[in-house]
Amino acid sequence: MQSPWLVSVALLALLSGCAPAILGGGAYVAKAGTSERGLGGTFSDLDIQAGINKRWFNHDADMNKRFDLTITEGRVLITGQARDQQQKLDASRLVWETPGVKEVLNETSVEGSTTIGSYSKDLWITTKLRTYLTFDMDVAGRNYTIDTVKGVVYLMGVARTQEELSRVTTHASTIDGVERVVSYVRVMDGAAPASADAPAPAAAPVGQPVYNTELQ
Numbered sequence: 001m002q003s004p005w006l007v008s009v010a011l012l013a014l015l016s017g018c019a020p021a022i023l024g025g026g027a028y029v030a031k032a033g034t035s036e037r038g039l040g041g042t043f044s045d046l047d048i049q050a051g052i053n054k055r056w057f058n059h060d061a062d063m064n065k066r067f068d069l070t071i072t073e074g075r076v077l078i079t080g081q082a083r084d085q086q087q088k089l090d091a092s093r094l095v096w097e098t099p100g101v102k103e104v105l106n107e108t109s110v111e112g113s114t115t116i117g118s119y120s121k122d123l124w125i126t127t128k129l130r131t132y133l134t135f136d137m138d139v140a141g142r143n144y145t146i147d148t149v150k151g152v153v154y155l156m157g158v159a160r161t162q163e164e165l166s167r168v169t170t171h172a173s174t175i176d177g178v179e180r181v182v183s184y185v186r187v188m189d190g191a192a193p194a195s196a197d198a199p200a201p202a203a204a205p206v207g208q209p210v211y212n213t214e215l216q
Contacts, residue, residue, distance in 0.1 A: 043100025074102035122148035151179035
């Protein structure tokens with residue numbers, strides 16, 4: 001028989017935000033805190049999780065079966081195994097579109113990944129761009145996620161200004177081996193990014209994906 005005192009302490013810990021909430025048999029872990037993003041006020045990690053699950057389900061219900069979420073103060077870790085590279089990219093993009101998200105770490109693997117040589121080259125590009133963003137004092141590097149697939153760099157996240165986003169895309173486009181850069185980055189307090197089927201000029205409106213033309 002549990003002690004009433006222990007039950008009271010447990011309830012107090014949950015209500016005060018001192019203990020993580022675990023739902024769905026370990027599929028989701030969230031600290032009971034809040035995070036701020038732009039002018040939208042505060043969002044609890046539970047709100048963020050619900051928003052992500054809804055977006056995933058509406059886009060591709062298979063995502064909810066394949067991916068697990070760990071959320072702490074607006075920082076989202078995605079784990080699991082993607083059906084293909086596009087599903088992995090879409091998972092990150094949809095998470096970034098969710099209000100309250102501050103940072104996204106996509107650690108999912110992909111079924112039937114590309115060749116070792118192609119993967120190594122893409123990893124080198126991603127690592128080099130991450131290094132550029134880390135040491136550029138005019139860029140908040142942690143606000144971006146980077147995925148490289150066969151020389152195409154996909155950027156997602158939140159830019160503080162349009163000028164910062166331009167610096168990031170310029171860094172990416174100058175790396176040896178990059179074929180083009182596709183940006184789904186949202187400029188702070190702007191509209192959420194939307195996907196597109198065809199390349200668009202770099203001067204696309206804020207909030208729209210920007211495709212750099214293929215490099216010569």
